[in-house]
Amino acid sequence: MDITFENVTYIYQHNTPFEHKALENLSFHIESGSFVAVVGHTGSGKSTLISHLNGLSIPTKGKVRIGDYSLSKEHKPGDMKELRSRVGVVFQYPEHQLFEETVEKDIAFGPENFGVSEREIKKRIQEVIPAVGLPESMLERSPFDLSGGQMRRVAIAGVLAVKPDVLVLDEPTAGLDPRGQKEIMDMFYRLHKEQGLTTILVTHSMEDALKYADHVMILNKGTKYLEGKPEDVFIQKEALNQVQLDVPEIVQFLISFEQKFKTAIPYQKQSVEEIARQVQRVVIGDELL
Amino acid sequence: MNNSLIIGQYVPGDSLVHRLDPRTKITIIFFYVFIVFFANNLPSYGILILFALSSMLTSRVPIRFIMKGLTPVWFLIIFTFILHLFVTKEGNVIFNFWIFEFYSGGVIQGIAISTRFFLLILVTSLLTLTTTPIEITDAIEDMLRPLNKIKFPVHELALMMSISLRFIPTLMQETEKISRAQASRGVDFRTGPVKERIKAVVPLLVPLFVSAFKRAEELAMAMEARGYQGGEGRSKLRELKIEKIDIFVYFIFVLVIMILFATRTYG
Numbered sequence: 001m002d003i004t005f006e007n008v009t010y011i012y013q014h015n016t017p018f019e020h021k022a023l024e025n026l027s028f029h030i031e032s033g034s035f036v037a038v039v040g041h042t043g044s045g046k047s048t049l050i051s052h053l054n055g056l057s058i059p060t061k062g063k064v065r066i067g068d069y070s071l072s073k074e075h076k077p078g079d080m081k082e083l084r085s086r087v088g089v090v091f092q093y094p095e096h097q098l099f100e101e102t103v104e105k106d107i108a109f110g111p112e113n114f115g116v117s118e119r120e121i122k123k124r125i126q127e128v129i130p131a132v133g134l135p136e137s138m139l140e141r142s143p144f145d146l147s148g149g150q151m152r153r154v155a156i157a158g159v160l161a162v163k164p165d166v167l168v169l170d171e172p173t174a175g176l177d178p179r180g181q182k183e184i185m186d187m188f189y190r191l192h193k194e195q196g197l198t199t200i201l202v203t204h205s206m207e208d209a210l211k212y213a214d215h216v217m218i219l220n221k222g223t224k225y226l227e228g229k230p231e232d233v234f235i236q237k238e239a240l241n242q243v244q245l246d247v248p249e250i251v252q253f254l255i256s257f258e259q260k261f262k263t264a265i266p267y268q269k270q271s272v273e274e275i276a277r278q279v280q281r282v283v284i285g286d287e288l289l
Numbered sequence: 290m291n292n293s294l295i296i297g298q299y300v301p302g303d304s305l306v307h308r309l310d311p312r313t314k315i316t317i318i319f320f321y322v323f324i325v326f327f328a329n330n331l332p333s334y335g336i337l338i339l340f341a342l343s344s345m346l347t348s349r350v351p352i353r354f355i356m357k358g359l360t361p362v363w364f365l366i367i368f369t370f371i372l373h374l375f376v377t378k379e380g381n382v383i384f385n386f387w388i389f390e391f392y393s394g395g396v397i398q399g400i401a402i403s404t405r406f407f408l409l410i411l412v413t414s415l416l417t418l419t420t421t422p423i424e425i426t427d428a429i430e431d432m433l434r435p436l437n438k439i440k441f442p443v444h445e446l447a448l449m450m451s452i453s454l455r456f457i458p459t460l461m462q463e464t465e466k467i468s469r470a471q472a473s474r475g476v477d478f479r480t481g482p483v484k485e486r487i488k489a490v491v492p493l494l495v496p497l498f499v500s501a502f503k504r505a506e507e508l509a510m511a512m513e514a515r516g517y518q519g520g521e522g523r524s525k526l527r528e529l530k531i532e533k534i535d536i537f538v539y540f541i542f543v544l545v546i547m548i549l550f551a552t553r554t555y556g
Binding site for chain 1: 466467469470471472473474475476477491492495496499500
């Protein structure tokens with residue numbers, strides 16, 4: 001589903017002394033099937049943006065279009081269920097939303113609410129469990145007996161079992177160990193490719209944004225600060241530093257390398273191995289290759 | 290979130306009422322609540338109203354705030370008035386309406402009782418408007434201290450109160466967060482039959498309790514790690530101190546009581 005924001009402004013506690021502008025005149029377009037990373041400092045409006053994607057928040061001004069849905073102050077659909085079944089949101093620390101007695105029941109909770117038949121739910125659970133990397137023997141256990149990482153996988157399975165077209169991820173790797181982080185991100189990337197999902201990743205990690213996204217948007221104080229291909233956005237060190245963000249390590253390395261060796265290696269999303277080869281070429285020349 | 294009920298909503302400020310020792314405020318309000326019931330004629334009500342209104346004005350809390358907070362209570366005040374109008378049958382009949390007869394005693398009684406009610410609410414909400422919950426807790430702990438002699442756990446009670454106060458906003462945030470997550474999984478909290486809506490509370494309450502228990506355990510651990518061992522020998526960060534201004538206010542209040550008892554009718 002295509003997603004379009006048209007001049008969206010969102011104000012918390014509008015018309016009170018506590019009012020607070022979270023988004024200001026934000027416009028962008030996300031094409032169906034793309035992987036977009038939204039990056040920004042704390043308080044830049046990332047979480048508010050997410051809540052507009054499935055109708056949890058309605059813009060104070062402006063319009064949000066998601067597929068055939070159009071959300072604005074003048075036009076609120078009465079029933080958000082259909083929209084919410086098509087946009088799956090994995091919130092920050094999604095394991096906090098688990099509540100059922102068994103893992104199986106918790107995964108089935110979402111699809112049940114959206115009126116999926118029991119047989120279909122059984123089938124989906126069989127698909128989703130291996131996809132998130134959990135053994136089937138876990139289905140009968142209580143989600144509260146699992147480790148943190150496993151609980152998160154169960155929660156993610158619960159969102160995937162709804163079979164959304166758009167997957168929204170709010171810092172899905174926060175609080176996991178490095179290996180768990182990589183496993184979870186690789187899993188999302190695989191699902192994105194296999195099922196043709198539109199994926200929106202909200203993250204602090206420049207590395208993840210660079211590695212997985214094909215489009216990056218940087219938010220600052222509720223407005224769009226930079227937008228473009230990751231390899232174009234992430235080389236703008238000064239611009240990023242201005243909004244308390246840093247360039248990814250690999251770009252940082254190339255910048256330092258250029259300062260020391262007075263030779264620039266342009267960054268074109270090449271792999272670490274490729275960069276090693278280019279460095280070798282600069283440092284000791286071609287003859288050894 | 291319902292912001293209209295101000296009980297428990299502090300409005301920051303630096304007025305005389307804000308700076309008073311919370312113990313002074315609590316003591317005065319405690320006695321005020323008693324003496325309100327002794328007023329029985331115009332001058333005695335007058336002095337009580339004068340005291341309440343002048344404290345309200347010195348507090349410099351915007352009147353709009355106070356009135357907004359009183360909205361839910363207006364209904365009760367008006368209800369009491371009407372009840373007395375219909376039920377009390379004293380004095381002369383002032384007018385007839387359909388099958389009802391209204392007595393002058395009813396009108397007077399109605400006005401008197403609603404005034405009492407209004408004053409009580411006004412003065413107590415003035416306490417919470419000008420005093421932080423933590424100040425109130427400190428004051429209660431201090432005032433209950435004599436109960437320590439009969440082995441009543443005063444410090445523990447105060448600690449429980451301040452911890453609960455501290456975690457109210459946290460729990461509210463948590464509720465908001467979880468209800469958003471469950472709404473995204475298709476739970477409908479707002480529409481549908483009542484039975485369904487009650488059932489929708491379970492996915493909200495279970496995670497809320499789980500995280501509250503977890504948080505309590507973590508807090509206990511953190512307190513123990515920092516050597517907490519109860520009230521015995523523990524010094525205070527915020528010391529309460531009676532200043533000249535408190536004595537001055539006590540003096541005025543005693544004066545109010547004296548005028549009240551001098552003007553009320555006996556017998």
